[in-house]
Amino acid sequence: MGSLTASLNIALGSMLAEQGAIETTSNNIANANTPGYARQRANFAETDPVTFGNITLGTGVELQGVTSLRDSVLDLRVNQETQQQGQLDAFISSGQQIQALFNETTGTGLQAPLTAFFNSLSQLSANPSDLNTRQGVITAAQNLASAFNQTSNNLSSLQRNVDLSVTQSVNQINSLTSQIAAVNAQVQSATALGQNPGPFVDQRQQLINQLSNLVDVSQIDAGNGSLTLTTNSGAPLVVGGQSFQLTTQADPVTGLQDVFSQGNNITSQIASGELAGQLQIRDQEIPSIQSSLDSLAYNLGTAVNTQNQAGYDLNGAAGGNLFNLPAGVAGSAASISVAITDPTKIAASGGPAPGSPGDNANANALLALQNQTIVNGQTPLNAYSNLVFKIGSDVSSAQSNQQAGSLVLQQIQNLQGGVSGVDINEEAANLIQFQNAYQASAQVSTIIDTLLQDTLNMVQ
Amino acid sequence: MTMSIRLNPNLLPDLLASIQQSQQNEATATEQMASGLSVNQLSDNPAAAAALVTNHAQSAQDDQFLQNASTLTARFQTADSALSNVTQVLTSAISAGTEGANGTLSAADQQAIAQEVQGLQSQLVNLANTSYQGTYLFAGTAVNTQPFTLNTATGAVTYNGNAGVSSTELSEGNSINTNIPGNQLFQNASGDAFAALQNLYSSLMAGNQANIGTAVTQVQNALNEVSTQRVFYGNAMNQVDLSESFLNQDKVNLSSQENSLVGADLAQTATNLSQAELANQATLSATAKILSLPTLLDLLT
Numbered sequence: 001m002g003s004l005t006a007s008l009n010i011a012l013g014s015m016l017a018e019q020g021a022i023e024t025t026s027n028n029i030a031n032a033n034t035p036g037y038a039r040q041r042a043n044f045a046e047t048d049p050v051t052f053g054n055i056t057l058g059t060g061v062e063l064q065g066v067t068s069l070r071d072s073v074l075d076l077r078v079n080q081e082t083q084q085q086g087q088l089d090a091f092i093s094s095g096q097q098i099q100a101l102f103n104e105t106t107g108t109g110l111q112a113p114l115t116a117f118f119n120s121l122s123q124l125s126a127n128p129s130d131l132n133t134r135q136g137v138i139t140a141a142q143n144l145a146s147a148f149n150q151t152s153n154n155l156s157s158l159q160r161n162v163d164l165s166v167t168q169s170v171n172q173i174n175s176l177t178s179q180i181a182a183v184n185a186q187v188q189s190a191t192a193l194g195q196n197p198g199p200f201v202d203q204r205q206q207l208i209n210q211l212s213n214l215v216d217v218s219q220i221d222a223g224n225g226s227l228t229l230t231t232n233s234g235a236p237l238v239v240g241g242q243s244f245q246l247t248t249q250a251d252p253v254t255g256l257q258d259v260f261s262q263g264n265n266i267t268s269q270i271a272s273g274e275l276a277g278q279l280q281i282r283d284q285e286i287p288s289i290q291s292s293l294d295s296l297a298y299n300l301g302t303a304v305n306t307q308n309q310a311g312y313d314l315n316g317a318a319g320g321n322l323f324n325l326p327a328g329v330a331g332s333a334a335s336i337s338v339a340i341t342d343p344t345k346i347a348a349s350g351g352p353a354p355g356s357p358g359d360n361a362n363a364n365a366l367l368a369l370q371n372q373t374i375v376n377g378q379t380p381l382n383a384y385s386n387l388v389f390k391i392g393s394d395v396s397s398a399q400s401n402q403q404a405g406s407l408v409l410q411q412i413q414n415l416q417g418g419v420s421g422v423d424i425n426e427e428a429a430n431l432i433q434f435q436n437a438y439q440a441s442a443q444v445s446t447i448i449d450t451l452l453q454d455t456l457n458m459v460q
Numbered sequence: 461m462t463m464s465i466r467l468n469p470n471l472l473p474d475l476l477a478s479i480q481q482s483q484q485n486e487a488t489a490t491e492q493m494a495s496g497l498s499v500n501q502l503s504d505n506p507a508a509a510a511a512l513v514t515n516h517a518q519s520a521q522d523d524q525f526l527q528n529a530s531t532l533t534a535r536f537q538t539a540d541s542a543l544s545n546v547t548q549v550l551t552s553a554i555s556a557g558t559e560g561a562n563g564t565l566s567a568a569d570q571q572a573i574a575q576e577v578q579g580l581q582s583q584l585v586n587l588a589n590t591s592y593q594g595t596y597l598f599a600g601t602a603v604n605t606q607p608f609t610l611n612t613a614t615g616a617v618t619y620n621g622n623a624g625v626s627s628t629e630l631s632e633g634n635s636i637n638t639n640i641p642g643n644q645l646f647q648n649a650s651g652d653a654f655a656a657l658q659n660l661y662s663s664l665m666a667g668n669q670a671n672i673g674t675a676v677t678q679v680q681n682a683l684n685e686v687s688t689q690r691v692f693y694g695n696a697m698n699q700v701d702l703s704e705s706f707l708n709q710d711k712v713n714l715s716s717q718e719n720s721l722v723g724a725d726l727a728q729t730a731t732n733l734s735q736a737e738l739a740n741q742a743t744l745s746a747t748a749k750i751l752s753l754p755t756l757l758d759l760l761t
Contacts, residue, residue, distance in 0.1 A: 032470075033470075095503070096501065096503070099501055099502040099503060100501075102502060103501065103502060103509075104502075104509055104512045104513050104516060105495075105497055105499060105500060105509070105512065105722055109513070111513045111516055111517050112516070112520070114517070115516070115517040115520040115521060116520070118521070119520060119521060119523075119524035122521070122524045122525065122528060122629065123524060123527065123528060125528075125628045125629065126528040126531050126532060126628045126638075127531060128626070129595055129603050129604060130593075130594075130595075349601075351624075355602040355604070355605050355622065356600070356601035356602050356603075356624050357595075357601070357602070357603055357604050358595060358599070358600070358601035358602065358603030358604075358624065358626055358639070359601035359624050359626065360601075360626045360627075360628065361626075364627065364628070364635075367629070371632070381513065381514060381517050382514075384513060385510045385511075385513040385514055386510065388502060388506075388509055388510045388513050389506045389507060389509070389510035390506075391502055391506075392501070392502025392503050392504075392505075392506030392509050392510070393503075393506035393507075395501075395502065395503035396502075396503035396504075396505075396506055399503060406477075410473065410474065413468075413473060414467075414468040414473075414474065415468070416468075417467075417468025417469065417470050417473075418465060418466045418467055418468045419466070421468050421469045421470045422469060422470075423466075423469030424469070424755040424756070424757060425469075425755050425756040425757075426469070428755060428756035428757045428760065429756060432760070
């Protein structure tokens, strides 16, 4: 049979449960602006009923626990988009520095010295015997060579800067995976103890999201609340409470830092995140531009040398090389230099007769190289202009992808916020409800107290 | 009752993204307005940036052609006026020869005329050795060698130049020859000016009427030859003029092409800028309003 004491207990139990719910609400409001926080919900449940004969009476309410509201699929999508964004951001940031080296609108780049070199030959054609004009050709050739050198050096130093960023990214990745491993262990033990792992899951998601910005992360649910993180290609990052550090080591050929996991070189397998963007700039974009510049410098220099050798200088001697070039194409842009200082050595003349300084046949032939397809089937200027296009379009398509991706990310984050975000209005409504329930239970206990008094008075 | 999807209660990221977007639009319009360019980075329009490379190269090339044109014009003018003087010298020689052929003249008078012819011969040598800025104009490509030397003992004139002809581009793909070798001008098979004057001189000295007549005819032939060849320089100057106007027009075209490639439409940019400013202000005030909306908590007392 029911008793007043049982009723009093139900009222007190209810007050305790509502108190817990009010505390949860208060905590939600407190963390409304905390990054990564997922709103929590107090879970009420009826307590087990008691049966007396054929009468079953309820025994009140209890607070079973507090659940954090998350959608792990959305968390995963946010991480994936963050990986893409990280990669594109890193690519664009270096790409903008690269394209500034070739900006025709601000007058940087190779067009001006390249055109000036051919113009000096055009001038030579109009005045082949004039020493100042010949000196002008040498000066223009020197300007062209040093423009090649400078552009190539600037690209190399950009490449070294990005190489430093690679090492820094690896250090950040290692620091994050250590933290994730620690939090992962906390999630695991909270889960094992039947506690709400939510706050640790919040932290872990926040850290994984930061990690996603740096590198591609693939996550596998290991059960028991713990996550296993690897790169997309399977290099382990976090397993349970243990993190696996990435290391860097200078490549024996390029001198640039390779990324290793457990003794394996995974440099070429990093698929997204800032690290991938940095590697893409360092290992693909810059080398590809360097190789185009090398090819331009080498083919142009070789064609000019060959043509200069075909002519005769002011003294009637056969011409020599105008440019010093390395034996092969590689490194030509960095090392091209002018081979002569004596202006009479320019072979403007087409014939060996020493007495014909006005002969400009070979000067014309040198000038004609401007319009010949001497650089991989293209004229020197077209080869350069195509390079300019490639550089601009690489940055521009990364920018479009980045913009599109950031909209997607924003949408997924809104969906995520829809599940996990704290709504002050909702919390206020809940608060009123819990307050009412608490006050009602308090009122019930006062009434029962009166009844108990009445009973005692009756006995006296 | 339909269940609606719970919206993200945190509006801040969306609001900040809108502010960032409208500020970005404003910054872009400001940059275009300040630089006057719609392409400030290669990535703004890679195709236009690449086309600009060719455009600038062509424009610089035109400048060089124009510079060459003025060098060539000066040289052609010098050559042309030297040849004009040559025709005067030869015309004087013809008058002198015609005068000397008059049978009533004494031997002394004829010899005096012969001296005059000798003077004309040396003038002719000087003119044939005309140079422009240190290079001989009628030496073929042997521009540093004085093309003609007069043997004062024999009166014979020797050509020391060569038969080389130079050509120079006036504009892309458009070359012209820039000289006529001196021997072709003055010692041509159809009329050899130096030999004709030398014959005239010696015929006058010898007082041989018939030979004087023949020599005058030879001088006349030489005059015809020089006059014919001189047309080359006139034509060359015309061609240079034509190519100069072509190049100037090309530069105008290139500059208008550059403008359409990378220039900002200033009227449009100004409109964009004021629209962007307006949009940015609207976004900001909307944000301020949304963020200060009361919540249910504010209504509890």
